Amino acid sequence: MSTVLVVNSGSSSLKYQLVALPSGEAIASGLIERIGEEVGNARHTDADGTRETETTIPDHDTAMRLVLAVLPPSPPDAIGHRVVHGGDRFSEPTLITDEVCAVVQELSTLAPLHNPANLAGIQASRAAFGDVPQVAVFDTAFHTTIPEHAWRYAVPPEWVTDYGVRRYGFHGTSHRYVGGATARLLGRDPSDCDIIVLHLGNGASVSAIHGGVCVETSMGMTPLEGLVMGTRSGDIDPAVIAHLARHGMSIGDIDDALNTRSGLLGLCGENDMRRVHELAESGDAAARTALDVYCHRIRKYVGAYLAVLGGADAIVFTAGVGENNPDIRARGLSGLERLGIRLDPARNAFNEAIISDDDSPVTVCVVPTDEEHAIAEQTWELVEGLAR
Numbered sequence: 184m185s186t187v188l189v190v191n192s193g194s195s196s197l198k199y200q201l202v203a204l205p206s207g208e209a210i211a212s213g214l215i216e217r218i219g220e221e222v223g224n225a226r227h228t229d230a231d232g233t234r235e236t237e238t239t240i241p242d243h244d245t246a247m248r249l250v251l252a253v254l255p256p257s258p259p260d261a262i263g264h265r266v267v268h269g270g271d272r273f274s275e276p277t278l279i280t281d282e283v284c285a286v287v288q289e290l291s292t293l294a295p296l297h298n299p300a301n302l303a304g305i306q307a308s309r310a311a312f313g314d315v316p317q318v319a320v321f322d323t324a325f326h327t328t329i330p331e332h333a334w335r336y337a338v339p340p341e342w343v344t345d346y347g348v349r350r351y352g353f354h355g356t357s358h359r360y361v362g363g364a365t366a367r368l369l370g371r372d373p374s375d376c377d378i379i380v381l382h383l384g385n386g387a388s389v390s391a392i393h394g395g396v397c398v399e400t401s402m403g404m405t406p407l408e409g410l411v412m413g414t415r416s417g418d419i420d421p422a423v424i425a426h427l428a429r430h431g432m433s434i435g436d437i438d439d440a441l442n443t444r445s446g447l448l449g450l451c452g453e454n455d456m457r458r459v460h461e462l463a464e465s466g467d468a469a470a471r472t473a474l475d476v477y478c479h480r481i482r483k484y485v486g487a488y489l490a491v492l493g494g495a496d497a498i499v500f501t502a503g504v505g506e507n508n509p510d511i512r513a514r515g516l517s518g519l520e521r522l523g524i525r526l527d528p529a530r531n532a533f534n535e536a537i538i539s540d541d542d543s544p545v546t547v548c549v550v551p552t553d554e555e556h557a558i559a560e561q562t563w564e565l566v567e568g569l570a571r
C-alpha cells in the first residue's frame with residue numbers, strides 16, 4: 184500500500200486527504216474553513232472519529248500547520264497539491280521543483296486568491312517532508328481542449344502574443360471528475376453525453392462538456408470572470424475599470440476590490456452562502472438582492488451553455504453551494520421548463536443524486552466533487568511512472 188497526501192487550497196478553505204492507493208480509501212481527511220475570517224473552523228476525520236475545533240485561522244500557512252499537526256508523523260509516499268494557475272507553462276501534472284514554485288509565484292497576480300495559498304501549502308509540505316516527491320495538479324488542465332473560438336477574446340492580437348491574454352478556465356479537476364461521475368450516474372458512455380457542470384463553491388464556474396471533453400467554461404484568463412462568487416464580481420463591463428481608474432482609483436485597488444470585496448460580500452456584506460441565507464430569511468433586503476443576482480447569473484449561463492452544446496443531457500450541481508443548497512438550485516433553474524428542465528421539489532430538497540422529475544428531458548443532478556481523490560490518482564500515476 185502507498186499513501187498520498189493531497190492538499191487542496193481554495194480561496195477560503197483548505198481541504199486535505201491522506202489517501203491509500205490503490206484502494207483509494209481515505210485514511211484521514213479534513214477541512215479548514217473560513218480562513219481569514221474572525222472565526223474559522225477545522226474538522227479532522229480519521230479512524231478515531233471526527234473532531235471539530237473553532238479558532239482564528241489568519242492564512243493558509245497557519246491552516247497548513249494545523250493540518251500537519253493532526254496527520255500521522257510518518258511521511259506519505261507522495262504529496263499532491265492543487266495549483267490553480269499554471270499559465271502557458273504548466274497544465275499537466277508536474278513534479279514540483281524550485282522552478283515550478285517560481286512560476287506559481289510569478290502567476291500570483293493572475294490568481295491572487297489562490298496561487299499564494301497553493302504555494303504556502305507546497306512550502307509547508309516541503310519543509311515538513313523534504314524528500315517526499317510532490318506534484319502540482321493544475322486547475323487549468325481540463326480546459327486545454329476548449330476551441331479557439333471559445334478561448335479567444337476579441338482583443339488586439341499582440342495582447343495574445345505579448346501578454347498571454349486568453350481564457351484558461353479553472354476548477355478543471357472538479358469539472359472533469361463531476362462530468363465523468365455524471366455520465367456513470369446516467370449509465371451513459373461519456374463520449375456520448377453533453378453535460379453542463381455548475382461548480383458553486385466560494386469560487387464558482389460553469390463548464391460545457393461534449394463527449395467527455397470541455398468545450399467552454401466561464402472563468403477566463405483569471406478566476407474572476409463568470410458567475411457571481413463569494414467575494415468576486417464575475418462578469419462586469421470591462422470599461423468599469425477604466426472609469427474607476429479615471430476617478431483616481433489605482434489598478435491594484437480595483438483588482439483587489441473585484442477579487443476580495445465584490446460578489447456576495449459586496450452585495451450584502453457576507454460571502455458565506457449559509458450566512459447570506461440567514462440574512463435573507465430574516466428580511467435583509469440586500470441579502471435578498473444578492474441571491475437574486477447570484478441566481479440570475481446562473482440562469483443566464485445555463486441558457487448560454489445549452490446553446491453552446493445545442494442542448495444537454497444533464498445539468499449537474501457540485502461544490503459547497505451546489506451540493507447543499509436546494510434553494511439556489513431551484514432558483515437558478517426556475518423558468519427553464521420550456522427548455523426541458525423540470526426539477527422535482529422533493530428530490531431537490533433532500534439533495535438526491537437526481538433532482539429532476541422523471542419526465543424532464545434534461546436530467547438535473549447533484550454530484551459531490553472529489554478533487555482530492557482525483558489529485559491523489561494523478562499524483563501517484565506521475566510518481567509511480569518516474570520510479571519505473
Ligand SMILES: Nc1ncnc2c1ncn2[C@@H]1O[C@H](COP(=O)(O)OP(=O)(O)O)[C@@H](O)[C@H]1O
Nearest residue numbers: 193195196384385386455456457502503504507
Ligand atoms: N450545508 C451547506 N449549506 C449551504 N451552503 C453551504 C453548505 N456547506 C457549504 N456551503 C457553502 O459553500 C461555500 C463553500 O464552498 P466550497 O466548495 O467549500 O468552497 P471553496 O473550495 O471555494 O473554498 C460557502 O459559501 C458555504 O456557505
Ligand SMILES: CC(=O)OP(=O)(O)O
Nearest residue numbers: 193194353384386406
Ligand atoms: C479557482 C477557484 O475559484 O477556486 P475556489 O473555488 O477553490 O476558490
Ligand SMILES: [Mg+2]
Nearest residue numbers: 193384385502
Ligand atoms: Mg474549492
